[in-house]
Amino acid sequence: MTLKHVTIVGGGSAGWITAAYMNAVLNNDTQKTVEFTVIESPTRPRISVGEATVPTISHLLQTLKIDENDFMGGTGATFKQGIKFVNWLKQDDHTYYHPFDRRETGATGYRATRDWLKSDRSIPFAETVSVQPRLCDMNYSPKLAESGRYESPLTYAYHLDAERFADYLCTYAKSNGVRHIEEDVVEVTMAEDDRISAVITSSGKAIKADLFIDCTGFSSLLIGKKLGVGFKDYSQWLLCDRAVTMQIPYEHHYPGQIRPYTLSTALSAGWVWDIGLQDRRGVGYVYASAFLDDTSAEQALREYEGKHSADISCRTLKFSVGRREQFWVSNCVAIGLSAAFVEPLESTGINMIEFAAITLAEHFPYNNDFKPLAARYNKIMSNRFNDALSFINLHYCLSQRSDSAFWKEVQCQEHIMETVQERLDLWQLKRPSEADFDNHFILFNHINYEYILNGMNFMMSETGDHNIRPATVVPEVVLKNIELGATHLIPHDTWLQQNLGMKQYPTGK
Template sequence: MTTTTNTRRILIVGGGTAGWLTAAYLAKALRLAERRQLEITVLESPDIGAIGVGEGSFPTIRATLQFLGIDEAQFLRETTATFKQGIRFVDWAEAPAGGRRHQFLHPFEAPFYSDELNLVPYWLRQDAAARRPFAEALTVQARAAEAGRAPKRGPAPAYGGPMNYAYHFDAARLAKLLAAYARGLGVDHVEATLNQVALDEAGAIAHVDTLQRGRFTADLYVDCTGFHAELIKHMAGAGLKSVREHLFVDRALACKVPADEDPDAPLPSVTIATAHEAGWTWDIGLDGARGVGCVYSSDHIDDARAEQLLRDYLGPAHADAPTRRIPFPTGYRKRQWVKNCVAVGLSAGFLEPLESTGIVLIEAAVGMIAEMLPYGGAIEAPARRFNELMTTRFENIVNFLKLHYCLSRRPEPFWRDNAAPDSIPLRLAELLEQWRLRPPGRFDFVLDTETFAFFNYQYILYGMGFATELRAGGDEFPQGREADKLFAKVARFAERARADLPDHRQLIRRIRAAGAA
């Protein structure tokens, strides 16, 4: 049976970041305020809080917030946000030894590139023991960020600046801001507890029942109920595809602690991801607080050991900090849009918070829904295409996340298991073989279905110490002098950025003070 609909009523079940971002985006993109025949409702249980595993984001969020019409300074103030310019990886390549700790930066800025000259091969040909780290040699951002500089000179221009950036923020506060904005666009908000999901004879959702407000019907049901997946789990062919054979971490222990006592201490504009024996710990600097969490594999350590690792990381000053344990299924739905039900956010899948892909996947899903949702006629074709694109996007993110683990030289069982060839996805294994002879390039990826570009792979590969042997004669790279000049130019620009850009903490204070005036 072909499902047909003019999609006049959209019911989003679940709030949080996924539910309210979906509501706000659809209301804006579908011009809810101008269309009398369109209704968008968020059905939110008053008994269920948001997960909020990660409080980091990806640069795409700037375009999303700008599209919605949310003022950047207001967003920064109301979500206690700070700027994020990338991720610093500590102890991933090798375990700390003798006081020495390996670390590298994955910045958001693309490596310096000239139309006439690609610097990457020339960096690869330099003496590995003497050359600058990859991100430092090829970007202005790496040195500026590590020096504690902000990515922009001031609040203006909104959502723009010399450096590419995202944010660290309080996820619960972001959901509250999005909810207020969505309601202002005409989205209805109903607080009620979902009680039953009824399917019709064709397997589509006929209606949902609630304990407090009775029955709701819609043309499209959007499942934003998190790991519970209260709607999509009833749909045929929408089972969870596990990726535990590739990505082993399946639990997180999260907490929020006060910021450093020194009010003038540097405020990092990077997420700090520190590897431990069976996973890693995130450390995110907010305005007035830190979000810290231990991500781990329950196959390699138990909950008590994870608790100890987190306490050791926090130190005695935060010995009594309350924690939340969050088990999560690692994988994604085989079909995320089935008939008149589409899953967005954690109900669609989750691949650990390592590279802040949670909100990116929400943005990708809701953007496609807004564009592909038919005004009338069959819904199967757009649903099928949506599933193809989202599956490909999840698969590609699995490859990128696995790259962080499989190159490690750490000795613990968790890391040795991650380096085992049978744990590496086939496509990634093929690319790694090619990259032993050449650096990653743009033709390795189909950009429309990629979250991460070829240069993101370069940062991880060469940050982890991966060796690319170019195996070329001297005449293959004849522009050594020109390359040296460009490397020097990047270094000069980096020093200028360190001098010109404001201190990160000071800029956040300026923005907050402007809002209080």
């Protein structure tokens, strides 16, 4: 078999995940079938946000045979066991969790939603089916002190430093034979058959390849600018289009603990992410510019963070919600922000990249016949994108907030996706189940939907008008596991200190 050449333009998380993963699965120690080159601009910075992941990331890391503690140390990573939503339903300190774990399965798990809706709902739904909300509130690590690499009684993902993540994978990929060229791509040349023939770098090198992967972020240099593949705008379904972000080093202010979950707090025109790493927290207000100007957004983020944020600088980012009409055209595939972006809620960005790299490796065009492979790849990726879009759309349209123009607007019918409305109609009549999903390639299944629906008090019609409601019951198995967790797990920061050598910081400083 002749050696194939793949050139990836862009060295952010997308470029390096794709290079590291595809190089690992398409080549082996004795035989190299595909040679990978990553061209990364030394002058155009990565976007360097994207600090929350979902549990699928452990598949990526384990496929690469990366030592977990080395990875966590190298990327400043901490554990994430889900998301805690604050003030999404109403602005009254209402909270709910979307945890990764679901402990209560079998017959009682099957009845969980209906039983909970018929009860007085004095205990949040998630606490009746998962141990993680309670253990997260107690700031426990998902791992035991003695848990091995990638082992844990509880499902987890990571919070990580996006810049260090890309650097870590860059070092890894290079040590495994990926070529790295640190230059700008200034021109893209075409062959007669509408394929890209080469990319020209700032020093005049022509880098040829059989397949080009566009990982140039929002600039979308190859697939957008050169090949002219259009961008489908989905801002009708998700109104947020900006984020103002801030990083607070623990040397400056340490809040006394590191939350083992992402905190997502709704504000007047969007929501704030709050993520603790080993040496700093990252916060970001994701907002809709049609409802809030940049200065007011920054002010709101500073108010959220408190007085100690006064001398910390902020960064404002613009983004568009949508995707390329096609992800793979001719011999060019877009992965990462050049391909699509939903919005940061539910951390789908890095997962989409992992999924794209896995899917592309599986559909690798060994014989240069792109069309059937590209058609299938495009279908799979657009389904995956729609899955993320619908799931995030649901979070907004179930809100009952009426305290700002933004929250009133997101609840209007014109901003509720048809697929979401169809499911909501169905779920008034039956609990969500696997049968409601046609698509195999989804990230969010009925279990994820149940957490959001019940967290946001979405009623099934048969459960809405009962006057006499029994107290909510937490099943014995859940209670027992919470007790076990509280006995055997250790605080998140202690785990990080003991296993990764995280520094200790004085609280409040």
